[in-house]
Amino acid sequence: MLQETRALHPVRRRGWKGWFAVRKRHLGYVAFALNRLTGLGLVLYLIIHLVVLSMLARGPETWDAFIELAKSPAFLLLDVILLAGILFHGLNGLRVILVGLGIGVHRHKELFWGLMLLAAILFIFGAWGFLVV
Amino acid sequence: MKGNGIQGISGAVRWLLQAVSGLLLIALLGVHMIANHYIAAGGLRTYEEVVAYLSHPVVLAWEVIFLIIVTFHAVLGVRSVLYDLGPSPHTQQWIDRLVGLAGIGAVLYGLWLLWAIT
Numbered sequence: 199m200l201q202e203t204r205a206l207h208p209v210r211r212r213g214w215k216g217w218f219a220v221r222k223r224h225l226g227y228v229a230f231a232l233n234r235l236t237g238l239g240l241v242l243y244l245i246i247h248l249v250v251l252s253m254l255a256r257g258p259e260t261w262d263a264f265i266e267l268a269k270s271p272a273f274l275l276l277d278v279i280l281l282a283g284i285l286f287h288g289l290n291g292l293r294v295i296l297v298g299l300g301i302g303v304h305r306h307k308e309l310f311w312g313l314m315l316l317a318a319i320l321f322i323f324g325a326w327g328f329l330v331v
Numbered sequence: 332m333k334g335n336g337i338q339g340i341s342g343a344v345r346w347l348l349q350a351v352s353g354l355l356l357i358a359l360l361g362v363h364m365i366a367n368h369y370i371a372a373g374g375l376r377t378y379e380e381v382v383a384y385l386s387h388p389v390v391l392a393w394e395v396i397f398l399i400i401v402t403f404h405a406v407l408g409v410r411s412v413l414y415d416l417g418p419s420p421h422t423q424q425w426i427d428r429l430v431g432l433a434g435i436g437a438v439l440y441g442l443w444l445l446w447a448i449t
Contacts (some may be wrong), residue, residue, distance in 0.1 A: 241409055245437075274374075276382055
């Protein structure tokens with residue numbers, strides 16, 4: 199089953215250009231390219247996050263000063279973008295796992311849009327929590 | 332199944348490891364985000380609040396597991412992206428070494444940071 203779905207996978211070994219081979223706007227290609235881009239973005243965020251957390255080792259003055267800065271609208275906007283990336287990558291990844299295990303192979307488009315609807319709902323609540331609460 | 336380390340693992344096993352770590356991350360990251368950005372007053376914790384938060388053994392264990400799993404998932408993901416560039420077998424070996432070292436470095440750094448704070 200895994201081999202069968204892997205054969206259907208839109209990966210083409212054509213270098214990084216293959217990520218953007220969004221042929222006829224086929225959903226699988228778009229989802230694959232976005233999954234790659236959000237994944238790389240989240241890795242970049244992880245590196246920045248670990249570097250920023252080093253301020254904790256410098257003591258309360260350094261950290262608490264940073265926290266005040268991190269409450270600014272610009273930082274909160276970055277948090278909202280991060281949330282969008284996490285939700286897309288996580289829920290699209292869930293779709294990839296399900297399809298890879300043979301679940302919903304023939305209804306993968308409906309699965310994608312259903313999970314993206316869930317992502318949109320969670321994003322609205324999550325962004326509201328970041329910006330308003 | 333040739334090569335050592337991550338190259339010695341078949342593609343199907345790597346896919347499964349990436350899938351399992353991804354599923355774990357949904358729970359680990361979900362709790363991490365809710366605890367640190369939604370439950371915390373004002374969305375972020377002060378130094379004192381961070382120390383108090385990490386003083387709970389379950390929380391500390393959760394954050395350690397999260398650190399290890401997120402780094403593992405990221406390392407496998409970056410490796411996969413770099414392999415898409417079509418590197419030679421020799422370059423693939425270097426990619427495996429570099430992403431592996433970066434992952435080990437990130438986990439050790441994170442553990443040191445947790446130890447320094449707590």
